[in-house]
Amino acid sequence: MTDDNTFDWERLHKALAVEAKNGYSDIVGNQYRFSEFFCLTFGKVPPQTTLEQEKRWRNLAIEFSNYGEKTVTERQQLIVKASRLLKEVQEGKTDTPTSERKPLATKSPVANSQANLDLDQPLRDVPGIGRSRSNSLYRLGLETVRDVLFYYPREHIDYAQQVNIADLVEGETVTIVGTVKSCNCFTSPKNKKLTILQLVIKDRTGEVKLSRFFAGTRFAHRGWQEKQKRLYPRSAIVAASGLVKKNKYGITLDNPEIELLDSPGGEIESVNIGRVLPVYPLTEGVSADVIRKAVITVLPAAKKLQDPLPTPLREQYGFPTLSEAVTNLHFPPDHDTLAHARRRLIFDEFFFLQLGFLTRRQQQKETQQSAILNPTGKLIDQFKQFLPFSLTNAQQRVVSDILQDLNSETPMNRLVQGDVGSGKTVVAVFAILAAIQSGYQAALMAPTEVLAEQHYRKLVGWFNLLHLPVELLTGSTKTAKRREIHQQLETGELPLLVGTHALIQDTVNFQRLGLVVIDEQHRFGVQQRARLLDKGHSPHVLSMTATPIPRTLALTLHGDLDVSQIDELPPGRQEIQTTVLQGKERRQAYELIRREIAQGRQAYIVLPLVEESEKLDVRSAIEEQERLQESVFPEFNVGLLHGRMSSQEKDEALTAFRDNETQIIVSTTVIEVGVDVPNATVMLIENAERFGLSQLHQLRGRVGRGEEKSYCLLISGSKTDTAKQRLGVLEQSRDGFFISEMDMRFRGPGEVLGKRQSGLPDFALASLVEDQEVLVLAREAAEKLVFVDKSLEDYPLLEEELERRYRKLMGSTILA
Incomplete structure (x- = not known):
């Protein structure tokens, strides 16, 4: 766009093409982001637009302003819409909006003759499927009619949009109807096993050459090729569906599906042409056609599905019945009907998960009793007096939540989320002291020795002032010390034990365990947490995490927990200046480290690997420490810390760094949580693009803990736009x-929690990134239902479906 109200159309089309090529990632240009540029573009209307076009033009400005909130599919559709309108206005054309076009005449794929099928009928007994096809479907875990009905498409291709040939837009999936101008079928001169069918199709607006490819020697037979030519004689009417692409010969459809029609408005019989086409997950030896035909065969049986959702609830949210939703998910008549069906079935997945969480929590409240822990007392009062700082408003709010929970026979099951440095440990101490002053013991379990020792150091400092003993139990604890701890636990002399997985060993027995605190609890499995809880009689549970989890992810993982957030940092925490650097700028980073050390400060240098990898071009911690010590910082002491070191070696390395005997420590992510050295002011992270955003944020939190200005330097070895955008989030x-939240959008929820962490439900349709609004809706609906009927006795179908779905989603151990 230029300033004189003329438009650089070529530049605009090129920008749209570049964004599509880069995966609709909202690329960053010299001045603007892609979405910002087009928001400005469509904010200024060209003079040659019609009134209808002007309205669509201005609407696109609004849509591009919300580009960041859209899914990839929605972004793709928006770019196609923008490209079409640009072309219309540029060429002075008028066009009928897609929503007003006459729909294609397509024959319903469903055969009502199979309506008498039983939902639990084996597929081998279904006419039209038989033993051979049922064996193929068995590879996908499909054994019954019901299995096929609930084998959802992973996506849909929308061929329901019919367009004129002159209006084909690259990247769009469409159907065209026209007459055959010429047909040729021949063996490729470059590959004797490849046969090419070429058709030139024309309509009143133009013509297009289409090519279909057939691999195999049987298609190279002259007789077969001549038959294809006779099938598509000149002036025959055909419908063709496919993805619009541009090649060196011009615009075309990519290997399209083609069908002969009786007339220009004739009914299309093919399952693959002129409709919203389902695309199913496949496995080796099972083709898309086998699955589609099986679905078409059993789809009439969907009418027998009983809807577990109470009718008032379904009508309140405007959902179709289960039968309608399943049918329209597989073969919808149009995109709007598909969206309606998907929303209903996604709601079901979320709803039954949340209902399971809430009913399980309700059962715990009714069947389990915990000790009532006194929220007021001498120890808590003394601790408040000893603290050299005041609690933030957020900390006070969370402490109040916790103490209120503890003053009840219902077991507390609360998760405290807090950003790096927000002060979660001090909040946990109030709960621990409430247990101790009420005559109970407490346990604090952390996932690593480094983190457990960090907690122990803090707690020893506070508990000495209160004249209370506290011990540390890890895999490195000596045998004699271990026996002493075991004995003190059993006699009740030891009120608080801090440790790692060592706490869940059979030899660890508490006399009176009343409170369990689990830090970074998502790093422990369900069974590990349960084993610790079994060491007491329904103890109260306080979970903590320094890995902030988006609300939707927290609801999905911890829907049966009460969640508190410490969303405020203590005063005095320093702002951390974060900068993304390329490898060639590493010298600047070293100069900053040198300046900071000259002023008495210290620095971390973090790498993703311990030893050099031949497959990944990343610096290893061991070799990098040697290089830095010998060649870059010979005047300073450079330490080393990584996960393969023994506990004693780790302790010695950390102690040397805490005492400033080493000014620089080269480390892997073992220092992600639990290391507190206020004198460290620089965090340099090599190959930062290989870390998740949440992990980088955790690492950054190791600095900025003192009074001096701190720096986080992210050195990236990638020049891709996606890597730049991801790391840019940390800068901003x-x-x-x-x-x-951004990390989850970039990498997905499983990766945010670390290495596909167990515990995430396996949804068939729902996405925690794209369907967050439906999840919140489902949670609210489940809460209302449980409030009205805690036992679900009035909803037997709902109760039956809950049992089936919740077990399938979360696994039987969750319900145990």
Whole structure:
């Protein structure tokens, strides 16, 4: 766009093409982001637009302003819409909006003759499927009619949109109807096993050459090729569906599906042409056609599905029945009907998960009793007096939540989320002291020795002032010390034990365990947490995480927990200046480290690997420490810390760094949580693009803990736009919850939690990134239902479906 109200159309089309080529990632240009550029573009209307076009033009400005909120599919559709309108206005054309076009006449794929099928009928007994096809479907885990009905498409291709040939837009999936101008079928001169069918199709607006490819020697037979030519004689009417692409010969459809029609408005019989086409997950030896035909065969049986959702609830949210939703998910008549069906079935997945969480929590409240822990007392009062700082408003709010929970026979099951440095440990101490002053013991379990020892150091400092003993139990604890701890636990002399997985060993027995605190609890499995809880009689549970989790992810993982957030940092925490650097700028980073050390400060240098990998071009911690010590910082002491070191070696390395005997420590992510050295002011992270955003945020939190200005330097070895955008989030924000949300959008929820962490439900349709609004809706609906009928006795179908779905989603151990 230029300033004189003329438009650089070529530049606009090129920008749209570049964004599509880069995966609709909202690329960053010299001046603007892609979405910002087009928001400005469509904010200024060209003079040659019609009134209808002007309205669509201005609407596109609004849509591009919300580009960041859209899914990839929605972005793709928006770019196609923008490209079409640009072309219309540029060429002075008028066009009928897609929503007003006459729909294609397509024959319903469903055969009502199979309506008498039983939902639990084996596929081998279904006419039209038989033993051979049922064996293929068995490879996908499909054994019954019901299995096929609930084998959802992973996506849909929308061929329901019919367009004129002159209006084909690259990247769009469409159907064209026209007459055959010429047909040729021949063997490729470059590959004797490849046969090419070429048709030139024309309509009143133009013509297009289409090519279909057939691999195999049987298609190279002259007789077969001549038959294809006779099938598509000159002036025959055909419908063709496919993805619009541009090649060196011009615009075309990519290997399209083609069908002969009786007339220009004739009914299309093919399952693959002129409709919203389902695309199913496949496996080796099972083709898309086998699955589609099986679905078409059993789809009439969907009418027998009983809808477990109460009718008032379904009508309140405007959902179709289960039968309608399943039918329209597989073969919808149009895109709107598909969206309606998907929303209903996604709601079901979320709803039954949340209902399971809430009913399980309700059962715990009714069947389990915990000790009532006194929220007021001498120890808590003394601790408040000893603290050299005042609690933030957020900390006070969370402490109040916790103490209120503890003053009840219902077991507390609360998760405290807090950003790096928000002060979660001090909040946990109030709960621990409430247990101790009420005559109970407490346990604090952390996932690593480094983190457990960090907690122990803090707690020893506070508990000495209160004249209370506290011990540390890890895999490195000596045998004699271990026996002493075991004995003190059993006699009740030891009120608090801090440790790692060592706490869940059979030899660890508490006399009176009343409170369990689990830090970074998502790093422990369900069974590990359960084993610790079994060491007491329904103890209260306080979970903590320094990895902020987006609300939707927290609801999905921890729907049966009460969640508190410490969303405020203590005063005095320093702003951390975050900068993304390329490898060639590493010298600048070293100069900053040198300046900071000259002023008495210290620095971390973090790498992703311990030893050099032949497959990944990343610097290893061991070799990098040697290089830095010998060649870059010979005047300083450079330490080393990584996960393969023994506990004693780790302790010695950390102690040397805490005492400033080593000014620089080269480390892997073992220092991600639990290391507190206020004198460290520089965090340099090599190959930062290989870390998740949440993990980088955690690492950044190791600095900025003292009074001096701190720096986080992210050195990236990638020049891709996606890597730049991801790391740019760290430059722009220190809000851990925002960063975690963005991390989930970039990498997906499983990766945000670390290495496909177990515990995430396996949804067939729902996406925690794209369907967050439906999840919140489902949670609210489940809460209302449980409030009205805690036992679900009035909803037997709902109760039956809950049992089936919740077990399938979360696994039987969750319900145990």
